[in-house]
Amino acid sequence: MKIGLECVPCFVRQAFEAASLVTNDQKIKERILRQVLFRLANVSFDNTPPFIGRNIHRIVRLLSGNNDPYLEIKKDSNKLALKLMPSLKKLIKSSADPFETAVRMAIAGNIIDCGQGDHIGEEKIKKTISQCLDQPITKENFNELKEEIENASNILYLGDNAGEVFFDRLLIEELQGYPITYVVRGAPTINDALIDDARIAGLDKLVEVVDNGSDVPGTILEECSDEFKRLFFEADLVIAKGQGNYETLSNEQKKIFFLLKVKCPIIAEHIGCQDGDMVIAKRG
Amino acid sequence: MKIGLECVPCFVRQAFEAASLVTNDQKIKERILRQVLFRLANVSFDNTPPFIGRNIHRIVRLLSGNNDPYLEIKKDSNKLALKLMPSLKKLIKSSADPFETAVRMAIAGNIIDCGQGDHIGEEKIKKTISQCLDQPITKENFNELKEEIENASNILYLGDNAGEVFFDRLLIEELQGYPITYVVRGAPTINDALIDDARIAGLDKLVEVVDNGSDVPGTILEECSDEFKRLFFEADLVIAKGQGNYETLSNEQKKIFFLLKVKCPIIAEHIGCQDGDMVIAKRG
Numbered sequence: 001m002k003i004g005l006e007c008v009p010c011f012v013r014q015a016f017e018a019a020s021l022v023t024n025d026q027k028i029k030e031r032i033l034r035q036v037l038f039r040l041a042n043v044s045f046d047n048t049p050p051f052i053g054r055n056i057h058r059i060v061r062l063l064s065g066n067n068d069p070y071l072e073i074k075k076d077s078n079k080l081a082l083k084l085m086p087s088l089k090k091l092i093k094s095s096a097d098p099f100e101t102a103v104r105m106a107i108a109g110n111i112i113d114c115g116q117g118d119h120i121g122e123e124k125i126k127k128t129i130s131q132c133l134d135q136p137i138t139k140e141n142f143n144e145l146k147e148e149i150e151n152a153s154n155i156l157y158l159g160d161n162a163g164e165v166f167f168d169r170l171l172i173e174e175l176q177g178y179p180i181t182y183v184v185r186g187a188p189t190i191n192d193a194l195i196d197d198a199r200i201a202g203l204d205k206l207v208e209v210v211d212n213g214s215d216v217p218g219t220i221l222e223e224c225s226d227e228f229k230r231l232f233f234e235a236d237l238v239i240a241k242g243q244g245n246y247e248t249l250s251n252e253q254k255k256i257f258f259l260l261k262v263k264c265p266i267i268a269e270h271i272g273c274q275d276g277d278m279v280i281a282k283r284g
Numbered sequence: 285m286k287i288g289l290e291c292v293p294c295f296v297r298q299a300f301e302a303a304s305l306v307t308n309d310q311k312i313k314e315r316i317l318r319q320v321l322f323r324l325a326n327v328s329f330d331n332t333p334p335f336i337g338r339n340i341h342r343i344v345r346l347l348s349g350n351n352d353p354y355l356e357i358k359k360d361s362n363k364l365a366l367k368l369m370p371s372l373k374k375l376i377k378s379s380a381d382p383f384e385t386a387v388r389m390a391i392a393g394n395i396i397d398c399g400q401g402d403h404i405g406e407e408k409i410k411k412t413i414s415q416c417l418d419q420p421i422t423k424e425n426f427n428e429l430k431e432e433i434e435n436a437s438n439i440l441y442l443g444d445n446a447g448e449v450f451f452d453r454l455l456i457e458e459l460q461g462y463p464i465t466y467v468v469r470g471a472p473t474i475n476d477a478l479i480d481d482a483r484i485a486g487l488d489k490l491v492e493v494v495d496n497g498s499d500v501p502g503t504i505l506e507e508c509s510d511e512f513k514r515l516f517f518e519a520d521l522v523i524a525k526g527q528g529n530y531e532t533l534s535n536e537q538k539k540i541f542f543l544l545k546v547k548c549p550i551i552a553e554h555i556g557c558q559d560g561d562m563v564i565a566k567r568g
Contacts, residue, residue, distance in 0.1 A: 005313050008321070009300050013293040029289050034325050037292070041321035045314060 022069040050218030068188035077163025108132035109167025114191040152237035160242030165201040187215035218244030306353040334502030352472035361447025392416035393451020436521035444526030449485040471499035502528030
């Protein structure tokens with residue numbers, strides 16, 4: 001999906017927040033902000049939001065000299081998620097439908113998204129988990145996803161953010177034995193998960209973990225490594241987490257289940273739901 | 285006061301809102317937004333917020349072909365304010381200190397500011413009026429203002445927004461007989477009051493009303509007419525309404541009482557108060 005004009009103020013806010021996170025030096029912050037404004041003034045609005053987000057966060061990294069501004073935030077998210085795991089595992093095990101509950105948890109974990117605002121704290125995550133259990137998602141969605149998983153011979157699971165990787169693990173634990181490859185970004189971009197985050201969550205012990213070779217906070221195939229593209233084309237089912245993957249892949253001719261917490265009215269409109277909803281959206 | 289980097293995302297939001305108000309044509313909106321981004325990328329951040337706001341709203345007017353995008357909103361604000369006047373007049377008359385209550389009303393009216401967000405409705409105005417009566421403003425501030433008014437031989441009252449002009453009238457009615465000149469902007473800019481708005485509020489029946497010859501949503505002396513500059517230099521007391529006048533005049537060597545509803549954390553920090561406060565700030 002293309003960006004909307006409504007996205008432009010949001011990008012500038014995001015650039016300001018990222019610049020403020022990475023440095024206290026007003027001159028560097030100003031340089032970042034001016035460069036972002038200049039890029040936004042000139043970039044084609046036919047691009048997807050993650051394409052533009054990537055360009056913004058490249059500017060932030062380049063002009064601040066910090067290759068991974070969200071590293072500490074990502075570490076904090078991983079620690080926090082790790083702490084929550086025992087109780088969430090119990091919750092899944094004791095639930096009437098462990099698969100459904102695990103899918104709901106994977107969606108709840110998608111709240112840990114720094115593209116949408118400040119650092120997401122424990123309280124917000126717990127609140128989202130609790131809401132996620134009651135969120136009306138039709139049983140049919142879960143059944144259809146389960147059926148596709150059972151019939152697939154190659155499943156690609158596209159992760160999204162650090163911290164969230166632990167919530168993905170909850171679902172992947174329920175899917176032991178299925179042919180899943182878990183994918184992370186290829187280089188730092190916002191708080192998106194990298195190979196290290198997947199390893200910290202122990203995902204590499206359960207499934208194959210690869211990176212997509214790209215620093216886009218989403219999945220733009222043209223920007224990904226040949227290895228990832230091969231995996232993508234060969235997969236007969238893709239599970240894609242988060243807004244960035246939805247924004248970049250929703251028009252692909254591929255069987256994709258998007259699992260996400262909607263955090264923006266433009267995406268809500270595109271999906272046909274409400275801002276704040278937790279969604280299983282099937283495409284292809 | 286200079287703009288802060290925090291102001292930049294706010295300016296882009298304001299540009300998007302103004303563009304959306306003035307047209308539904310996506311191409312024109314995009315052209316406005318790109319031009320604003322380009323100007324912001326290049327403008328000196330040593331300027332005041334109203335200088336930059338003026339440039340943004342000039343772009344909106346120029347590229348939309350609409351010389352007064354907020355005209356209908358201004359009319360609505362005037363109508364709404366007119367409707368509220370009888371009860372507010374009664375409130376002032378029956379209060380223990382009509383001067384203080386009228387000053388509080390003049391400050392409450394400053395909520396009608398479209399630079400800070402969407403159209404301000406009846407509910408928000410009524411809530412602000414009610415809050416304003418309880419807002420802790422030290423008695424000393426009122427006494428000092430009253431004393432300066434009594435001793436002044438030339439009082440310049442700088443208005444701010446349409447609708448708000450009626451609230452200014454409530455105060456000016458309490459100051460009958462004092463040598464007041466009421467000033468409005470010289471050309472359309474956001475929802476700022478023009479001569480027509482002052483006349484609709486009947487201010488021209490009570491005091492002299494002039495415009496400052498400028499389309500800045502504040503008072504940049506270099507941009508004002510010679511007539512206004514003469515009045516400003518001759519005045520021995522200035523009462524200045526709103527954030528825009530504060531942002532552009534707070535460093536002037538002049539006895540100025542700023543009456544405003546603070547609607548932004550940057551201004552709150554500059555004044556030394558909290559965002560949302562209603563303030564009498566004396567300078568000079």
